[in-house]
Amino acid sequence: MNPELPHKKLERQFYTRELLTVAKELLGKILVKDDGKIIFSGKIVEVEAYDGSIDEAAHTYIGKTKRNEIMFGIGGFLYVYFTYGAHFCSNVVTGKEGEGTAVLIRAVEPLGGMKKMAHNRFGRNLINEKEKYNLTSGPGKVCKALSITRDHYGIDLTGNKIFLLDQPEINEEQIVISKRIGIKKSVDLPWRFYIKDNPYISRK
DNA sequence: CCACGGATTGGCT
């Protein structure tokens, strides 16, 4: 563990609150993955909220299936899905049992394990300035860089494999609210949140 | 710089 990082792990009660509150408060928190050999860490800078009860773009909108069942559980677990025949995406499940809500981690600012992230993404440890900002600037890129796959589906975020470290809340005025990216349904919901002027977001 | 389309698995109708 990097001694410069605060050690306080987010607990269950952080995740079981209302979707949009959790989504906004996830900004600035530090995502950590520790597989016993390498520790990856990154600051969450961009997220999107999904709510199957009113949101047609949410994977839970159709009801419970084998794929989305973890999203219907209590908050604080990881929902990983595979899409476009190529990419994994990571979500933080929120709320109470049965709600079907989660927050997609769209981008992080790399902190620890950057060389290995570069290796996972580009096949080499050394990267140029442009590639640095391209490491984890998208939901598929984050999973590729941190080696998050279907094996991590359903991981308990209050455990010690993948978890979040608490950080001070980002000021409301530093949070940009926009429509979500890459969806075809419920396109007008303003449920994308990112840190203003952060160079590691996927796009403006 | 922007627009477009191909890749490729698997979930659901």
Add this chain to the structure above:
DNA sequence: GCCAATCCGTGGA
């Protein structure tokens, strides 16, 4: 069979 909560390379302005 259709098409996706994406990414990347190509081609034109």
